[in-house]
Amino acid sequence: MDEILLTMTDVCKAFPGVKALDHAHFTLKKGSVHALMGENGAGKSTLMKCLFGIYAKDSGEIRLQGRVVDFKTSKEALEQGVAMVHQELNQALKRTVADNLWLGRYPTRFGMVNEKKMQKDTKALFERLGISVNPNAVMESLSVSRRQMAEIAKAVSYDAKVIVFDEPTSSLTGEEAEQLFRIINTLKQQGCGIIYISHKMEEILRICDEVTVMRDGKTVATHPARDLTVDKIIRLMVGRDLTQRFPPKTNVPQETVLSVRGLTGLYSHLRDVSFDLKRGEILGIAGLDGSGRTEVLEALFGLSARKKGEIRLQGRPILNRTPRDAIANGFVLLTEERRATGIFAIRDILENTVISNLPAYRRLGVLDHKKMKQDTDRMIRTLRVKTPSRRTAIRTLSGGNQQKVILGRWLLTEPKILLLDEPTRGIDVGAKYEIYQLILDLAAKGRSVIVVSGEMPELLGICDRIVVMSGGRVAGEVDGKTATQEQIMTLAAKFA
Amino acid sequence: MKRIKPLPNTRNGISKEDRRRKRNEFLIDNSLYFFLTAAIVGIVIYDPRFLSVPSLVNILSLSAANLPIALGIAGCIILTGTDLSAGRVVGLVACVSASLLQMTGYPNKMFPNLPTLPLWAVLILVLLMGATVGLINGFCVAKFKLHPFIVTLATQLILFGILLMYLMNGNNNGQSLSGLDPSYTNFITGSVLKIGSTAIPNYVFYSIALTALMWFVWNKTTFGKNMFAVGSNQDAARVSGVNVTATIIGVFALAGLLYGVTGFIEAARIGSNSAATGLNYELDAIAACVIGGVSFVGGIGKIRGVILGVVLLRIIFVGLTFLSIDSNLQYVIKGLIILIACAIDMRKYLVRK
Numbered sequence: 001m002d003e004i005l006l007t008m009t010d011v012c013k014a015f016p017g018v019k020a021l022d023h024a025h026f027t028l029k030k031g032s033v034h035a036l037m038g039e040n041g042a043g044k045s046t047l048m049k050c051l052f053g054i055y056a057k058d059s060g061e062i063r064l065q066g067r068v069v070d071f072k073t074s075k076e077a078l079e080q081g082v083a084m085v086h087q088e089l090n091q092a093l094k095r096t097v098a099d100n101l102w103l104g105r106y107p108t109r110f111g112m113v114n115e116k117k118m119q120k121d122t123k124a125l126f127e128r129l130g131i132s133v134n135p136n137a138v139m140e141s142l143s144v145s146r147r148q149m150a151e152i153a154k155a156v157s158y159d160a161k162v163i164v165f166d167e168p169t170s171s172l173t174g175e176e177a178e179q180l181f182r183i184i185n186t187l188k189q190q191g192c193g194i195i196y197i198s199h200k201m202e203e204i205l206r207i208c209d210e211v212t213v214m215r216d217g218k219t220v221a222t223h224p225a226r227d228l229t230v231d232k233i234i235r236l237m238v239g240r241d242l243t244q245r246f247p248p249k250t251n252v253p254q255e256t257v258l259s260v261r262g263l264t265g266l267y268s269h270l271r272d273v274s275f276d277l278k279r280g281e282i283l284g285i286a287g288l289d290g291s292g293r294t295e296v297l298e299a300l301f302g303l304s305a306r307k308k309g310e311i312r313l314q315g316r317p318i319l320n321r322t323p324r325d326a327i328a329n330g331f332v333l334l335t336e337e338r339r340a341t342g343i344f345a346i347r348d349i350l351e352n353t354v355i356s357n358l359p360a361y362r363r364l365g366v367l368d369h370k371k372m373k374q375d376t377d378r379m380i381r382t383l384r385v386k387t388p389s390r391r392t393a394i395r396t397l398s399g400g401n402q403q404k405v406i407l408g409r410w411l412l413t414e415p416k417i418l419l420l421d422e423p424t425r426g427i428d429v430g431a432k433y434e435i436y437q438l439i440l441d442l443a444a445k446g447r448s449v450i451v452v453s454g455e456m457p458e459l460l461g462i463c464d465r466i467v468v469m470s471g472g473r474v475a476g477e478v479d480g481k482t483a484t485q486e487q488i489m490t491l492a493a494k495f496a
Numbered sequence: 497m498k499r500i501k502p503l504p505n506t507r508n509g510i511s512k513e514d515r516r517r518k519r520n521e522f523l524i525d526n527s528l529y530f531f532l533t534a535a536i537v538g539i540v541i542y543d544p545r546f547l548s549v550p551s552l553v554n555i556l557s558l559s560a561a562n563l564p565i566a567l568g569i570a571g572c573i574i575l576t577g578t579d580l581s582a583g584r585v586v587g588l589v590a591c592v593s594a595s596l597l598q599m600t601g602y603p604n605k606m607f608p609n610l611p612t613l614p615l616w617a618v619l620i621l622v623l624l625m626g627a628t629v630g631l632i633n634g635f636c637v638a639k640f641k642l643h644p645f646i647v648t649l650a651t652q653l654i655l656f657g658i659l660l661m662y663l664m665n666g667n668n669n670g671q672s673l674s675g676l677d678p679s680y681t682n683f684i685t686g687s688v689l690k691i692g693s694t695a696i697p698n699y700v701f702y703s704i705a706l707t708a709l710m711w712f713v714w715n716k717t718t719f720g721k722n723m724f725a726v727g728s729n730q731d732a733a734r735v736s737g738v739n740v741t742a743t744i745i746g747v748f749a750l751a752g753l754l755y756g757v758t759g760f761i762e763a764a765r766i767g768s769n770s771a772a773t774g775l776n777y778e779l780d781a782i783a784a785c786v787i788g789g790v791s792f793v794g795g796i797g798k799i800r801g802v803i804l805g806v807v808l809l810r811i812i813f814v815g816l817t818f819l820s821i822d823s824n825l826q827y828v829i830k831g832l833i834i835l836i837a838c839a840i841d842m843r844k845y846l847v848r849k
Contacts, residue, residue, distance in 0.1 A: 303735065327737040341735050344728035346795050355725050356736045358718040366716050409736065 003030040004066075005193040006082075006162050011050055011060030013217075015396065020046040021057070022217040028162060028193040033184060035196045035204040035225065038214035039237055039400075039430045044197050047214070048164050052077045052084050064162070075104060083155035084164040085148070091139050097150050098122045098135040101157060125153050129183050143289055145172045152183060163187060164195040169203060173288050173454070174489075181207050199427070201230040213237055238430040246461035247436050251443035253281035253464050258417055258448060260300065263309035268295045269472035273309070277417070277448045282439060284459035284480065285452045286488050287469030293452045294336055296469065297419040300450075301333040302326045313417075327356060330416030334406060334423055336452075338399065342406045345395035349387060350376045352394045352405050357412040379408030384434065400431035407438065418442060418449045424458065436462050456485045471495030527840055528787070532808055539815045546818050553694045559810045560703035561765060563803065565758040566781040567710045568630075568751030570802045573785050574727040575747055576794035577637065577644030580778055582755050584655040585629050587774030589622045589759025591659060593680075594673040594769045596621075602675035606668040615683055623756040629655065630752020634745035644748075659771055674768040684764035699761045706757060711799040713750070723747050728795025783830075784809045787837040809833075 006028040013021040021043045028034050036044050050057040053071030062069055064080060071077040074084070091100050098118050107114040107121070122135040131149045139147060148168060155163050165184070169177045184194055184207060198204055204211065205225055212222040213236040220236050234245075256276045263273040270292050277283050287293040298304040300311065302320040311318050313329060320326040323333070335341040344352050353376045354361065361368045376390045383404040387397055394402055403423070410418065423439070424432045439462060443449050453459050459466050463480040468491035475494040478487055523530070539546045565582055572579040595606040596618045629651060636647040663670045687695035714720040722743045725733040734740050758777070763769050788805025790797030812833060816826045 301735075323735055324737045324739055333735060335735055341729075341731040344725055344732055344795065346793065347724060347728050351721060351724065355721065355733070355738065358721055362718055367718065367721065369716075413737075 004028070005030045005064070006051075007061075007063045008047065008051065009061050009063075011047060011062070012058045013046055013050055013055060014058055020217050021050065021060075023060070023219075024214065024217060025219040026195075026212055027222070028195060029210070030193055031188055031191045032209040033188055033194040033196055033207055035198065035208040035211040036214065037198070037204065037211060037233060037237055038220075042214040042237070043217040044214055045166060046217075048084060048166065048195065048197070052082060052164070078158050078160070081159060081161035082164075083158050083160035083162070084166065085151050085155050085168055086166055091147060091151070093140040094138065096136050096138055097133055097142070100139055100150060101125075101135075101154050121157075125157055129153055129156060129186070130179065131183075145176045145289060148172065149176075149180075152180070156183075156187065160192065162193045162195065164197070166197045167199070168196075169198065169200060177203070199432075201233060204233075205230065215239055245433065245457075247433065247440055249462070249464075250440055251280050251282060251464070253278040254446070255279055257314050259310075259312045261310045261312075263296065263299055263311075264307045265295060265299055265472075266305035266307040268292065268299070268304055270295045270299055271472045273299075273469075273472075273474050275467050275474065275477070277450060278464075279448055280443050280446050281465070282443050282449045282451060282463045282480075284463035284466035285450060285469060286454075286456060286459050286466050286492060287475075288492050289454065291469040291492060292472040293454075293469045294421055295472070297333055297421050297450065297452055300326070301331055301419055303333070327413060327415075330414075331419060332356075332410035332413060332415040332417070333419040334403075334410065334421060336421040336425065338402055338406070338425075343394050343402050346393055348391045349380070349385070349394055349397075349405055350390045353379055353390075353409050354412065356409050360412075375412055376408075379405070379411065383408050383438070400427040403427060403435070404431075407435075411442075416447060418447060419452075420449060421452045422454065423451060424453075424455075432458075456488055459488075460485070468492055468494075524840060524843065528804070528808065528837065532811065535811065535815060539818055543818050546815065549691050550694045551814070551818075553691065553696055555807070555810050555814050557697055557700055558814070559803075559807045560700040561758070561761060562777075562780060562784065562806050562810065563703045564706055564754045564761070565777055566784045566802050566806050567707065567799070568754030568758075569778060569781045570785045570790045570797055571723060571747040571751050572644060573782070573790050573792060574723055574795060574797045575644075575744060576727055576792065578648065578782060578792075579633065579644060579748070579751055580648040581629060581633060581652040581655060582648075582751070582778035582781060583774040583776055584652045584659065585626050585752060585755035585774070586759040586762055586777050587769075587771065588655050588659045588662070589626055589756050590763035590766070590769045590773045591662060591673055591771075592625065593618055593622050593760050593763040594676060595662075595665070595668070597677045597680040597763075598673065598675050599677040604667055604671065605675065606666040606673065608667060612677060612679075615680060619760055622760050623753055626752040626754070626756025626759065627749045628752065630749040630755070631745060633752070634748030637748065638741040638744040656771070663771060670771075672768045672770040673763075676764060676767060681764045681767070684761055697765075699765065702757075702761065706754070707799065707803065710754075714799055719743070719746060724795050780809065781806075783834045786841065787834065789841050791841060 004027060008024065008026040011021050011024045024043060024047050026036070026047065038044050046055065049055040051062060053073050053076055064082065069080060071080065071082070092103065101122055102118050107117040119135060126133060126135065131153055133142065133146050133149055152168070168180055172180060188194060196204065196208055205228065208225045210222060211225050211228055211233065213220045213233065215237060255278060257279045258277040261274045264271050273296055275283070285293045285296055295304065299306050299309070300320060302322045302325050311320060318329050320329060320331065339345070344355070350372060354372045358367065361372050373390065379385070380387060380390060385401050385404045385408070387401060394405055397405070420439070424435050427435065439449055439451065451459065451463060460480060460483060465480055466478050466483060466488065468475045468478065468488055470492050473495050475491040478491070545551060565586060569579050569582055596610065596613055598605045600612055633644065633647050633651055636642050637644050684699050685697045687697055689696045714723070722733070722738045725736065725738055726740055726743045730740055759774065762773065766773060784805035785797070785802055786792065786805070787808055788801030788803070790801055812830070813826070816829060
């Protein structure tokens, strides 16, 4: 049981301007689940990428079962029994599940791909893990959680000794997560070492044996999970006391500003959605994956076509046919998929910040660069974006910092209604708290906020009211102060 | 808030290996400039006349003639597209300009009864023609979600057909158009500035002015910022309230306008225009853009890169002639240079591992 599978010692890695890993340590025992925790940018993902050969470490040593290894490619790592389930899935979306699973090592027969064997092996693997995914489904057509299950199956199929899970549950529903935990437990029984990266404390304390915390590229501590509490972990992660997970509520809802009646999607399954939003209110939208919670925001913002439905802003009917319309009406939307629809990866922070507010900098057709720089610097300061400079390409920032830049982009447009889709997805506790504080401050200043989230504690922590979606319809509404998770779950299952 | 510890730039704290790697990276990243310098030095040693005033003015003029079309195509490449119709737009515009501005009394005049038209009227007409083609390209790309490669492949064919039909007009019967009105040729190839005894043709200045204008459009206007945003991530641009359709159409229309300028200059510069005028111009322009770092990755490119690319390509062409290298071999060298330049350029956008 206490046999050492993997040791990483004194691993260093520097990127231009940032020291991502500073003599980091990590030890993984056989047959155990080891959590790797830390704020965004603490170096968890970088450490794992160094292990996996995605990044070349600058210095340090990695031993797998006592043998020094230095993988140059992820393929090499896989072949030696080190697999990783990535946070951001890199899959060939136009290909089938089975194709993706055996990509790079198709079973062949007489030089041709042996489809039959592929099918058989895939089915056997899925049965063993209790995964119900059609091997012939095209990846693109599956939900994120299904795709992730396929990814996990792929890792397992390599007979991996070490499997890294990078935030596997961030897009899973409760039930799917349970299934994942069962799979992890099976792997553990078989003697695998699991490295589990997550921000969800309860989950970690439940399934992990050991916890290693990183901060600023250094390993802070490793403790058995049974000796830890949520508060202790947070303290280790942020290096200071964080008494509460949610800031105190300071906003007071006023009169109704937005009323939505009978919102029905033309191509989505959204049906007859009605609700009101008050000035200075934070309204949560809860629901399972596929319940239509994201679609509500997209329909409101003019990103998806509406069949019918009325939107009234301060009593005045508005159309919001396109995002441009919506922005002109004082709406903003923070999307769920940061990389796909949020950031301009190769452009710098300044351009990413000002893009939605360009008309404000225009004088006689010329953009005022000085003002754009001032505004960008102000946003970097007030939102506390960790970056070497405003000229840095946004793709080099961590997820939390990218999220702050996009928030900054929207704040510059002085919005009345903020639509936030999973605002804290993939963001660490410290930064989460900051984002909650920001949302509350905005509401306290009289802005109205709609937060969509799959994390119920988050909604209960900051929302005044919560609308629960189920099967594209509104299943009910609960009060943020008095509701319980059970109540929300019951509603969420109503039309599912 | 925790501050990020910057890496020290000083010699202290950086290992020898790091320094060597940094130096290598610097060499590779700036290799175009080193290559350019080395090439010039090499050619000059072989034949010092390469640096004589007439030779330099020749390179300058040829670069200036090719710059507008490259600036237009650069915008399309920034949108992760391309434009294969550019050369044919140049050809059509050149022939239309030439046919409308032939001198009175020229024996083979296409329209014998046409009075001498004012230059500006023809210029506006042909600019509109170029912009219209660009508008159609952009519309198809933006509205029908077609790849620019397909759209411009089609319009390029259509334009060629129109050009061939146009050349059958009047007395011309498909022949080359020459005998241009002196006011036209003077306006383009005439000169107000001489270096020693070498005249700098006027179109060099038009080209410089146009480049300055394009720099302004790219860097100082909403349209420019939107163009880079759409090229970098179209979906994010839409969510951010950028009018994606208008931006795409605008970029292609502006490109068409610039091809119009090129065609108007080219007709007078060449003097005798046929269906072959403008043939494959887009390929040189695309090559110049990618050499200058306007990347097919999308959302990346600078005006100075385009200028550098155009000039570099021109120096190579002229240089190869100076070295009296076989013209067939010149194509091979040209191809290799494009390959190598792009490979070096691509390095910058790869995630360092």
